[in-house]
Amino acid sequence: MQQGKLLTYTKSERNVYLVSMAGQNIIYNIIGAxxxxxxxxxxxxxxLIVGVIMSVARVWDAINDFMMGTIVDKTRSKWGKCRPFLIYVPIPIMIITILAFTSFGFYGGSIGMNILIVAWASIMYILWGMIYTIGDIPLWGVTALMTENSHDRNKLLSFARIAGGVGGxxxxxxxxPLSLAFGEKLTASLGISAANGERWGFFLGALxxxxxxxxxxxxxxxxxxxRVVSSEKKPSLKENFITMKNNKPFMQIMLSGILGSPKMLIALxxxxxxxxxxxxxxxxxxxxYMVVLGGGMFLGNFTGMGIAPAMMKKFKKKDxxxxxxxxxxxPFAAIFxxxxxxxxxxxxxxxxxxVLFSILFMINGFFSGLVTVLQSSMIADCIDYEEHKTGNRPDGIFFAGQTFLAxxxxxxxxILAAIAYAAVGFSDAAVEDLNAYIANLGPNDLLPRDMPIYDNFMMILFLIVSxxxxxxxxxxxxxxxxxxxxDDLHKRxxxxxxxxxHKADDIKIEAETNDLLVTSESSKEENAEKE
Known part of the structure; x- marks a missing residue:
């Protein structure tokens, strides 16, 4: 192998990867949005029950993500470390995603029905998180294995974030909006209640x-x-936790992400x-309104993600x-x-x-896009740092950290949103009453946003996103x-x-060549003796 020639992905592979990333984020945002x-x-x-369900699921995912990362790091197959999971996991994720929107009615009837609904919601959400992790960690981890060129990797991560952003x-x-539209059509065509139509509309939307x-x-x-071959060492889960703990830059990124958790309220x-x-x-x-307000944020997001690789060439990633x-x-504070x-x-x-709100969301989206790409790139750098320090390349466990953060x-x-909603009474019976009022609105009726009785509900929605x-x-x-x-240390x-x-590859090639020569000489000697 020629010294200095770095193996990297083809354009076709890049494009397929980006399509898959968009598809995976479609699935994620069915659940996330x-x-x-x-x-x-x-x-x-x-x-509060919704908050508890999702928080408990996340505690389990904290364990599950790192277990899955360890499984990826232990995997050695003819397809590699990550590809086996990417081949077999998408279909099960689809099935669980659809089942999560299958309910048995509405909360608030009998105690038995409430228990059934909450149990089903809990099981489906926790199971979805487990199955999704099996595909998510390899999908991100494979970026560090598709190329030896760190610049190509940064470009791929940036494009991946854009593709994921488009799909999501x-x-x-x-x-x-589409699920609400399905619900209205079902209500009108089947003669069912608006509430039942909306429930089935969300099922069809998820499907x-x-x-x-x-x-x-x-x-x-x-x-x-x-293309990047991992070491033969297969670390245990305990060893991986020690690896993460001892990798200072990785721990800094993890702690930064956790402290930034309230930023996720904008999506919720x-x-x-x-x-x-x-x-x-x-x-x-x-x-x-989603196009005008959300579109502003997405436009800013894509712009930030798109220019991130160029900015990483000129400025320090940390800065x-x-x-x-x-x-x-x-801009977040300005909204409230x-x-x-x-x-x-x-x-x-x-x-x-x-228009002003759209601009504020666009500015937020731009900086969020930069942070998103930087986080992935800095985690990939931490993998290089660990391989250089110990010889172990923890692609799976470190990108498990990224999915764990998400x-x-x-x-x-x-849980923060649930506490806020509960604090102003924007939950269960109050939501049911508000939904019923909206469903029966007449042309001369006041809209909820114009009614003092709903001021606290509207206020909490704006507070949460700001x-x-x-x-x-x-x-x-x-x-x-x-x-x-x-950055300079990482380049070295x-x-x-x-x-x-490349030295290891050259030594391997030389050894294989010598073996072939020895075998060839032995064959010649055997033939000479026979003659």
Whole structure:
């Protein structure tokens, strides 16, 4: 092998990987964007119970993610470390995703029915998290195995975040409005209640998006190739925990992500905010507001993710990460201040204010996009750092840390949202009454956002998407302010690692060549003796 020539992925592999990443994020956002809404606002499970279900699931995922990361790091097959999981897991994820939106009725009837609904919701959500992890960790971990070139890896991670953002963004924008539209059609055509129509509408919405997402996700396992060969050492779960604990930059990233958990509230509360304040559960208006407000955030997000590789060439990763987090706090805080200063209900009808909100969300999205790519890139750097230090390459367990962060931060944000909703009484019976009022709105009736009786509900929705995320942005820079892995040090590490790998390959090739020569000489001698 020629010294200095780095193995990397083809354009075809890159494109297939990005399609699969988009598909996987479609599936993730069926759950991330719609399931909590479905539990609390459709089948009316109380907010605190929803929070407990999701928080307990995240505690289990904390264990499950790292167990799965260890399994990936132990895996050696003809397909590699990650591909076997990417081949076999998408279909089971699709099935569990659909089952999560299968309910037996509405919470609030008999005690037995309530127990059944909560038990089913809990089992499906926990099971979904377990199965999803089996596909998620290998999908991210394989990026470190597809190329030896750190710049190509950073580009792939950036494109992956964009592809995931597109898949997830389309799902976030469309799944709730589309499910509401399905519900209205079913209510009108079958003569069922609006509540039952909405429940079945969400089932159909989940079914449609799950099939599309799975078809895309499935491609990756069959079409990509792993090029970076891992060491033969197969670490135990205990050894992996010790590895993570002793890798200072990795622990700094993990702690930063955990402290930034309140930032996830923007994703959790966006649907209720748009549907109850802006759109009053009208499917068309819900989609319009999602495009205007959510579209601003996604546009900023994609822009940030798209320019992240170029920025990483010019500036230190640590500086981009920290400054982006700090800068995000200002527009988050501005959202709540504007709400407090604006007369009741005006934010939904004032075009200048809606445009201003879209711009604020766009700014947040831009910095969030940078942080998202930087987090993945810095975790990949930590893998190189660990391989250089110990000879062990912990792709699975370190990218398990990334999936762990995504789930844990969502769990923490969910319980925070549940506490906030419960504090103002925006839960179960109150939601049922509000839904019934909206379903029976006449042309001359006041909208909920214009009624003083619902002021606390509307206030809490705006508060959740603004002040806690702003605080999370500030907290997240504390661990990484003095980040332990400098960019210059990482460049030296990558250079030395590639030299080691290529020397090892050259030695292996030389040994194989010598064996062939010895075998050839032996054959010649045997033939000579026979003659």
């Amino acid at each position: 719609a399931l909590a809404y479905y539990f609390q606002f459709v089948i009316l499970i109380p907010a 963004g389309v799902t976030m924008l469309a799944i709730v 449609l998006f799950a099939i599309i997402g799975t078809a895309m996700f499935q491609l990756c396992g069959f079409k990509i190739k792993e 509360a966006a649907m209720p905010l748009i549907n109850y304040y802006f759109a009053t559960k009208d499917p068309i208006m819900s989609f319009v 981009i990460y920290n400054i982006s987090n700090l800068a995000s706090a200002l 201040i504007i709400y407090l200063l604006t007369p009741r209900g005006l934010l939904a009808t004032s075009i200048p204010l809606i 789930k844990l931060t969502t769990g923490i944000a969910t 002040l806690p995320p702003a605080i999370g942005c500030l907290l997240s820079v504390i661990p990484t302010w003095k980040y332990a892995l400098d 590490i990558v250079s030395e690692l590639n030299e080691r790998r």
